[in-house]
Amino acid sequence: MESGPQRLPAGPEAAVRAAAVLAGGGLVALPTETVYGLGADATSGAAVASIYALKQRPQFNPLIAHVASLAAAQHEGVFNADALALAQAFWPGPLTLVVPVALKGSVSDLARAGLDSIGLRVPAHPAALAILEAFGKPVAAPSANRSGRISPTTADHVARDLGSGVGLIVDGGPCEIGVESTIVACLDGPPVILRPGGVSRADIERVLGKQIGEPAAEQAENAVLAPGMLPSHYAPRAKVRMNAVAVKPGEAVLDFHGRIGDDDDNAIAYLDLSSGGSLMEAAANLFAFLHRLDASGATTIAVAPVPQEGLGEAINDRLTRAAAPREG
Ligand code: TXA
Ligand code: MG
DSSP states (O other), rough: OOOEEEEEESSSSHHHHHHHHHTOOEEEOOOOSOOOEEETTTTOOHHHHHHHHTTTOOOOOOOOOOOSHHHHHHHHOOOOOHHHHHHHHOOOOEEEEEEBBOTTOOOTTTTTTTTTTEEOOOOOHHHHHHHHHOOOOOOOOOOOSSTSSOOOSSSSHHHHHGGGGOOOEEEEOOOSSOOEEEEESSSSSSSSEEEEEEOOHHHHHHHTOOOOOOHHHHHHHSSSSSSGGGGGOOOOOOEEEOOOOOTTTEEEEEETTTTTTTOOSSSEEEESOOOOSHHHHHHHHHHHHHHHHHHTTTEEEOOOOSSSSSTTHHHHHHHHHHHHHOOO
């Protein structure tokens, strides 16, 4: 019998079941006060990769890591005075803080899209909090809709849009807020609103005791708002040679599906994104493998062709940026 995803009303049983699905690497649609989120274990690259796959996101936008408390958030990110004041004023609630990632943080590279900052939020919906407490680890959750579609504010929206790809839908009724959280970056400079949302600018300014700016157009385009658009952002130290089919002397190899192979032991270092040819596995491995090959000391990383389908589009987008000529 063809059946949709399992669906449970919010409550203690749903929280326990959701935590089990998350622990198994599965996806849980969960209600928050803003919109329904598509949640996965934020510490697992593979689980996070399946979010991108199900949403059919063309790119690895960084995801918000949801946690149960300010203390849990401070394990993942570094809070300056502004971030602390905002968290204390608005958490739990519809505010996401982008802060520098903590050294001891547990959230996967893929969830952060390889950035050295992290978006953190403590949601106010009791069902979301119950799931986060039962699971005990950060949950990466974008809105539970396919890329380009309208954000879901009921369990029915989620079921219609994402159907059977979700392990469990927790039905907490319609979302109270219905627009996504306000995103405030508290990084080096003055705080900046990256996305208007559930907490008003006026309320944020009242807590901070100062006016806060929109991101400067230049900064928005080049740095924080669109991190994936910065050409050299994902670039390793080594040069990147795309569409390689054989290894040259002095190169490290980033293979896919054994295309280049390492029979002759010619490569300085060799890693296969997915020897079985899984694009989800490849996405989960991508950033970590680039780091490791760069550390091998090779002057060039030869990259095998990756199919331009499904998550391959996002993988190729990142690899192309890594290969792009850079300044300095
Ligand atoms: O209300 C919400 O925020 C909902 C619920 C589910 O919590 N989530 C949500 O997630 O709207 P999403 O993925 O649709 O939007 C997350 C936004 C993206 O625009 C992303 O670029 C930004 O957060 N973001 C996350 N981490 C970031 C970071 N380190 N730097 C800059 N932007 C970041
Ligand atoms: Mg969204």
